[in-house]
Amino acid sequence: MKKVFSLLLCLPLAGFMKTTAQVNAVEFGKNRVQYQKFKWKYYQTDNFNTYFSQDGLALGKYVAQIAENELASIEEFVEYGLQRRANIVVYNNFDEYQQSNIGIGIDWQNAGGVTKLVNNKMIVFYDGNHDNLKRQIREGIAKVLVDNLLFGDDLGEFAANQALLDLPKWLTDGYVAYAAENWSNKLDDDLKSALLSGRYNNFYQFAFEKPLLAGHSFWRYIGDKYGKSKTTYMLYLARVYRNLNTASARVTKKKKFKEVLQEFMTEESQKYYKDIRGRRNVPKGQLSVSEFIDKKDFIRFNANPVPRSLSWAVVEFKQGKYCVVFHENFVNRKILLKFGTRTREDEKNPNYPILAWDGKGTRLAVLYNEEGKTKLFVYDVINRVKIVKQEMKQFSQVQDMKYMLDANTLLFSAVKSGQTDIFVYKIDRQTTEQVTNDVYDDLDASFVAFPNKTGIIFSSNRPSAMAGSNDDSLPGKRFNVFLIDNWNKSEFKQVSQLTNLKQGNARFPSQYNNAHFTFVSDENGINNRYAGFFTTERAGLDTIVYIGDEILRNPTPKDVDSLLKDWSKSDIDSVGFFSVTNDSAYVFPITNYQSSLLETRTAGDNQQVSEVVRQGDFKFLYRLRVDENTLRRRNITA
Incomplete structure (x- = not known):
């Protein structure tokens, strides 16, 4: 049974007040600036209080439902039960989440007094994808259970046991991550890049630089080699004996902990070296850029769609600060936007900034969030001036943006009232037209024009093209590619399913040539490019x-x-x-890369795509022509 309560969250302030923000005086890298007031309500279920704010009712209901559904399986794995009702704080997007003061020495207050959020709290946010939200919920539940198991449920007991139980943080955090998510293709690709980079001579160097990845991969290694039940048993022994060598010897038959770590480094590296043999290293593109990834990362690579152009735009991220940079002919470098606050945290915004070229390569649209506001500008490459500056108040966040048909129309995958749907936006009138309206996540929208059929192609976790939608509907297990008729203005728009994957997800669909669309799938464990041959016939x-x-x-x-x-x-x-119409597609792989495609964009109307792959500590950015030979032969096995 669910109960809904209302409260106003008031955070005590240390420091000083500004007219538009409140700032708390805390250690470097932990400042939280608030640009809006949050009015909180919460669902109370058997095991959780789920707090949500304005426009977050649907998210709050989803989180409460998923938390109750997932609790039993995590309790069974950890072999420990939740002792008292836990609190979940749900933020509508990443930018609101970054404004949170929870967890930096500040408690909640309400009319009834102070509610302590110590080791039974979890803070989650929605990035437009319910799969990521579900993973955060599972991680939060696992964290609460493991902290209570290791350190106790009471604040005093927690502090005392934390001082006595000297387990490495990478070990406990890695166990929490493993309990929440056994493994994923993204984690596998991250581990492959780390181990094949040649930077780490031993496990401790690896764990020092990438503690969460090291810990998660260690427990996955133990589970795969000695049995998944042995992971919880090993953590139990480490807690009881307060000695990792004793725990390791009991689980691995007399191997010391250091020996197990050495075997991990050797066996995992050999596995990846064996896997990359026979796979293609990198594509060959007309435009090729390589960037070294250290403290600075490079994301959202967008190549100019003009075939002979050697210009591109990219977002540079370093210690919480973002720079949108426009490069011309490998010579000129112009910063179009700089924002963010310097911090030691390396958590990137999962969506912003978003970049999009118009079809002629003369305008670059940039969407970003600054000081709690979503803003859009359009940069005129020819005249070197920003010709449009707007504030976007229609959505709580935007997941993707592309130009559609002309330089005045943008296509959004955006979130409104906790739903990720597709919208058409007119820049000059600042008006939106909603294309989809359901509880499923409709991502990566792109306009396509095939012979006898035009529409919007997108990736969605709806169970089928005809799936109904109501408040209790839950997203499906995987993303597939769908096509919707955007010209039909009634609520009965035809939706056609173009892929039906049995493993992995299909993401980033777009037009490839006049008869094919393309998308990226991790069906074989690595993100590779696939193509689909599209056919349609009238059905009445x-x-x-x-x-x-x-x-x-x-x-x-x-x-x-x-x-x-x-x-x-x-x-x-x-x-x-x-x-x-009756729409259908035949899909097949057209690449077999050693490492996953990290990003891809359609480069305008000139039958080109851009790709980003990572090899060790380098990212390679490419603009590629359509591979007509592979489309014709269909002889790639991924």
Whole structure:
């Protein structure tokens, strides 16, 4: 049973007040600046209080539902039960999450007093993808259970046991991550890049630089080699004996802990060296850029769509600060935008900034969030000036942005009231048209034009093209590619499913040539490019009947008569028709890379795509032409 309560969250301030923000005086790298006031409500279920703020009702309900569903499996794995109701704080997006003061020495207050959030709290945020939110929920639950198991449930007991139990943080945090998510293709690619980079002579160097990845991969290694149940048993022994060598010897048959770490480094490295043999190293592109990844990272690479152009835009990220940089001909470098606050934390915004070229390569749109506001500007490459500056108040966040048909129309995958849907945005009028409206995550939207069919292609975790949507609907297990008829303005837009993957996800779909679309899938464990041959045929007309406030699709005479009687009418109000097609696609891989594709974009209307791959400590940025030979031969095995 769920109960909904309302409260106003007031955070005590240390430091000083500004007119638009409140700043707390805390250690370097831990400042939290608040640009808005949060009015909190919460769902109370059997085991959780789930707090949500304005426009977050749907997210709060989802989090409460998922937390209750996932609790039992995590308790079974950890072999420990939740002792008291835990608190979950849900933020609508990453930018609101960064404003949180929770966890830096400040407690919640409400009219009833202070509610302590010590080791039974979790803070999560929505980035437009419910899969990522679910993973955060599982990690939070696992963290609460493991902390209570290792250090106790009481604040005094927690501090005392934490001082006595000297386990490496990478070990405990890695166990939490492993309990929440056994493993993933992204983690596998990160581990491969780390081990094959040649930077680490031993496990301790690896754990010092990448503690969470090292810890997670260590427990996955123990689980795969000695059995998943042995992971919890090993942590139990380490807690009881307060000695990792004793725990390791009992689990691995007399091997010391250091020996196990050495075997991990050797065996995992050999596995990856064996895997990359026979795979293609890197693609060959017309535009090729390499960047060394150290303290500075390079994300959101966007190549100019003009085939002969050697210009591109990229986002540089370093210690919490973002720079949108425009490069011309490998010579000129112009900073279009700089924002962010310097911090020791290396957590990037999962969505912003977003970059998009128009089809002619003369305008670059940039969408970003600064001081709690989502802003858009358009940079004119020819005249070297920003010709559009707008604030976007329509959405809580935007997941993706592309130009559509002309330089005045943008296509968004954006979040509104906790739903990720597709929108068409007119820049000059600042108006939006909603294309999809359901609880499923509709990501990576892109306009396509095939012979006899145009529409918007996108990636979605809806179970099927005809899946219904209501408040209790939950997203499916994986993302597939769908096509929607955007010209039909009624609520009965035709949605066609173009892929049906059994493993992995299909993401970043876009047009490849006049008969093919392309997407990226990790079906074989590595993100590779796939192509789909699209076909369509007309299937007739569907009839829409309007009576009062009711709408009937292809109704029988009996249905019409019954509804007319209910509305006390003698005839229907109006009737409409729309064309229906049978759409299908044959999909196949066209690359077999050693490392996953990290990013990809369609480079305009000139049958080009951009790709980003990582090899060790380098990122390689490419602009590629459509591979017509591979499309014709279909001889790649991924």
